[in-house]
Amino acid sequence: MSFSKTARILLLSLVIMALVACSSDTTKQEEGKENEGETVTGGELRVAYSAQPPSLDPHVSAAIITAEVMGHVFETLLTTDSEYNIKPMLAESYEQSEDGKTITFHLREGVLFHNGEEMKAEDVVASMNRWKDGPGGRGQFENSTFEAEDDYTVVLKMDQPLSTALNSISQGSSSFAAIMPKESIENADETSVKEEDLIGTGPFTLEEWKQDQHIHLTKFSDYTGLEDEADGLYGKKEALVDDIYFEIVTDSSTRVAGIVSGEYDIAHEIPYDNADQLENDPNVENQIIPGAxxxxxxxxxxxxxxxxxxxxxxxxxxxxxxxxxxxxxxxxxxxxxxxxxxxxxxxxxxxxxxxxxxxxxxxxxxxxxxxxxxxxxxxxxxxxxxxxxxxxxxxxxxxxxxxxxxxxxxxxxxxxxxxxxxxxxxxxxxxxxxxxxxxxxxxxxxxxxxxxxxxxxxxxxxxxxxxxxxxxxxxxxxxxxxxxxxxxxxxxxxxxxxxxxNRVDATRTSVENYQYSDRMILWNVTNNK
The missing domain is CATH 3.10.105.10 (Dipeptide-binding Protein; Domain 3)
Structure with a gap:
């Protein structure tokens, strides 16, 4: 280890110890308060994120930060639970033909986009035909098309069986198959959907992207989700906070100091040298994410x-x-x-x-x-x-x-x-x-x-x-x-x-139900501070 790295770690350790000492009047779980009353909803989450996304368009960006942010805005026809079983999401059901060349998706009715319009087959067809030609589908869906059979039925027609088709459509990390309005696709330029057209069906809407500063999401009050128990990326999604701010904080020492001081509620990618030190802070919990x-x-x-x-x-x-x-x-x-x-x-x-x-x-x-x-x-x-x-x-x-x-x-x-x-x-x-x-x-x-x-x-x-x-x-x-x-x-x-x-994120103890399944999950999360 170089002297500069050693000195930097030592300085950061002293900062952490000082901040922890200042907050020692509270405990990791204040006696008798954890179970008092009902779950607090509303408020905001401030997430200190380590990197800036190259784009917020999930069809074109392979960066995980795009999925971690916009996975709260957009949804897919299919998704996966925590065991990576494929489950319907915007599709109510689906079936594959015996020869493997056709997959029929029956859409859920009454699903609203953030602009108030109902999702229909034409939106799904436009979205999926764009997605399949991008990084998420390229090399797999050549000579394949998504077609609308009626307002709530979409058919994927392939010239040969594709063993990876369902996995590619359901995966929720890089370049995922986000569904957006047909008009968003039609208005897109050669490189990206316009920021104002990044309209999904998810529990949060994109409010603002200030380059190098933050990405602001707000609760979508008319969200129409599933009622099944939340499991991985599948199931019930509730926006239990009103606002999420993904603060772009590329300096790791600033993220660590901010989670200790309470400036941030969640800190992405804690340096491994500091993870053990944070375990001694009564107001911070390390979130170990295996296989990250x-x-x-x-x-x-x-x-x-x-x-x-x-x-x-x-x-x-x-x-x-x-x-x-x-x-x-x-x-x-x-x-x-x-x-x-x-x-x-x-x-x-x-x-x-x-x-x-x-x-x-x-x-x-x-x-x-x-x-x-x-x-x-x-x-x-x-x-x-x-x-x-x-x-x-x-x-x-x-x-x-x-x-x-x-x-x-x-x-x-x-x-x-x-x-x-x-x-x-x-x-x-x-x-x-x-x-x-x-x-x-x-x-x-x-x-x-x-x-x-x-x-x-x-x-x-x-x-x-x-x-x-x-x-x-x-x-x-x-x-x-x-x-x-x-x-x-x-x-x-x-x-x-x-x-x-494994990745180490850190949360304040006021944050409850933080989950990770291929990406950060902030629906069903409360911030009781």
Whole structure:
């Protein structure tokens, strides 16, 4: 750990201790008050969020912050419960034809958009046909169309079975299939739906987005939701606060100090070095979110050294994953070493031993030899990362030192999160992109299988495997193809997986029923302060 990092942590620790001491007249749960009276509703939630979204349009943005904010504004035809079972949401029911080529959605009647208009099939058709051509559906729904059969029936017609169709439509994280009015789609430009047209059916409406300051959501009083018990992203959703402010607070020490002082009700992405200290604050609760993401390195396979698979193999061979994960996440209780493309909590469905013998080799001499075989000749390698997610930066610093130790010249470029996301499609911006990715419901939805945003992956074998996987009638039928995808991953090395991690958010004890299921859930949450 560098002196500057040590000093920063020490200073922040002193601030936290001082603030905790000032608030010691209260306890984590004040005696006798927790169960007095009824649940307090109304008021506001102030969320200190670590990054700025590149866009609030969920059809085009793959950033999780877009889903975490706009998942309160928009809803989908289908969704998932906490066990990732697919459930109807805006669809009342659905059925799939025996040949797997047609899915019919029967819409709920009386569902209102925030503009007061009822959701009809024409809105769903416009939304889904736009979504399928964006990041969330691209590569899956070619030659497929959503059509209106009547006002409350929508039919998805495909030219072949698609094993991933229901999972893609129901997933609620990056680039989700949000339903909005037909007019919003018609008024959209080539890049995004206009801010004033970001109109959904969810329990909150978009009030205002002040760039670099906050995103303000307000309660939708005419919300027409489900009555089933809340479970993951499914079930009953009540807006129990009137306003939610997502405050853009990229400095982690400011988020920590703000949650301790009470300026913020929720703090996103608490630094792991500070999580244990916050446990001693009687007015703050740490929220440990298992399987929140994967720390990974995308390599530029279009230009530069890593266009050669030998250089990618060198990188994978070099890295000391234990050292990198400790620098990023502080303690093994916050991370898991895992060679699989999929996360540990998905092992029952998706697991393979393939690649285990190539993971976490930590062999600098072999890596140096592989770089030489790749023709590396002392050119500068650029690592791109962001301090908006401190763990990414900490891991990048370790990687820089490991590369320099074997004679590789390295430059570390640090950007805000929104700029980094923009740079992911710029072939001149990076050689290595130290980044994180969120949960994916099935293997082919991973970013590193995308030909552009993960560093221009180009592989005929991958194209064939993706088609083989996706044209199975169901995901159960597609399971045997996972071993083949895993083998391809470790041969081609589209990315270097480091490990999976848990996230730590923090809430004031006045905040009740904070939940997380692929994204932050703020419906059914009260703030009793």
């Amino acid at each position: 993401g994967t720390l990974i390195m995308f390599t530029n396979k279009k230009v530069g050294p890593f266009a050669d698979v030998k250089a990618r193999e060198a990188l994978s061979t070099l890295i000391n994953i234990d050292e990198m994960m400790t620098a990023a996440f502080s303690d093994p209780k916050y991370y898991t070493l895992n060679h699989n493309m999929m996360m540990p909590h998905q092992e029952e469905q998706w697991y393979s031993d393939i690649g285990k013998d190539k993971y976490n080799l930590n062999d600098p001499e072999k890596a140096k030899q592989l770089f030489e075989e790749a023709g590396y000749n002392g050119e500068e390698i650029t690592i791109m990362t962001s301090r908006d997610y401190e763990f990414m930066y900490n891991a990048a610093v370790v990687l820089q030192a490991e590369l320099e130790a074997i004679g590789v010249k390295v430059k570390l470029d640090v950007y805000d999160w929104a700029t980094l996301l923009d740079n992911m499609t710029d072939e001149t911006a990076y050689d290595i992109n130290m980044v994180w990715i969120g949960y994916k419901p099935e293997p082919t939805s991973h970013h590193f299988l995308n030909t552009q945003i993960s560093g221009w992956t180009e592989s005929d074998e991958l194209t064939e495997l993706m088609e083989k996987f996706r044209t199975q009638p169901t995901l159960e039928d597609a399971k045997p193809v996972y071993d083949e995808l895993q083998a391809w991953f470790w041969d081609y090395l589209p990315a270097a997986k480091i490990g999976d991690y």
